[in-house]
Amino acid sequence: MTLDFRKNHNHRQFTHCPSCGHPGLTRDSIKSFCCKTCGFLFFLNCAAAAMALIIDDKNQLLVTRRKYDPARGSLDLPGGFTEPGDGIEESLKREIKEELNLEVTGLSYLCSFPNLYPYRSVTYPITDMAFTCRVNGFDDIRSGDDVTGFEFIPIPELAPGLFGMASARKVIQYLKCRGCDARGM
Ligand SMILES: [Zn+2]
Numbered sequence: 657m658t659l660d661f662r663k664n665h666n667h668r669q670f671t672h673c674p675s676c677g678h679p680g681l682t683r684d685s686i687k688s689f690c691c692k693t694c695g696f697l698f699f700l701n702c703a704a705a706a707m708a709l710i711i712d713d714k715n716q717l718l719v720t721r722r723k724y725d726p727a728r729g730s731l732d733l734p735g736g737f738t739e740p741g742d743g744i745e746e747s748l749k750r751e752i753k754e755e756l757n758l759e760v761t762g763l764s765y766l767c768s769f770p771n772l773y774p775y776r777s778v779t780y781p782i783t784d785m786a787f788t789c790r791v792n793g794f795d796d797i798r799s800g801d802d803v804t805g806f807e808f809i810p811i812p813e814l815a816p817g818l819f820g821m822a823s824a825r826k827v828i829q830y831l832k833c834r835g836c837d838a839r840g841m
Contacts (some may be wrong), residue, residue, distance in 0.1 A: 679786025706748035707735035716808035784823035
């Protein structure tokens with residue numbers, strides 16, 4: 657998928673104005689559309705999402721397998737969208753608990769990348785933020801929520817192409833280019 661945000665014409669995916677019901681909406685900006693009849697204006701701002709880099713004591717990265725589209729069945733980094741009212745750190749801790757039954761005991765911001773997330777008939781603009789995370793061991797790990805499984809991949813064997821989502825590929829590329837152990841960041 658090409659991440660060309662200028663071509664993200666979401667107004668074409670809405671056939672009628674949600675306010676007055678008039679057919680047809682007009683692109684207002686890269687992130688908004690409007691109704692010329694009643695003046696309704698809607699912003700589709702970037703949703704915040706967080707992903708975790710969790711590395712075990714054998715220098716292996718913990719990755720998950722996606723249960724749902726987009727990129728269903730592909731490898732991913734654990735994490736997900738923030739909920740209204742949540743901070744990004746709290747969201748990431750909640751997602752790691754839901755997806756892997758692990759408790760995050762510490763986290764540190766690493767980097768962020770833009771992403772497009774096509775789901776059903778709408779493509780959402782996303783800001784994906786990556787954090788290095790520490791957890792209190794892997795004894796209780798099990799997959800749940802929106803992942804079908806997990807695996808540990810040695811850092812030297814990681815390749816961006818293994819991952820289905822563009823932002824996860826960029827985070828892996830970032831990690832590989834830095835050439836450092838994410839546990840120490
Ligand atoms: Zn209208």
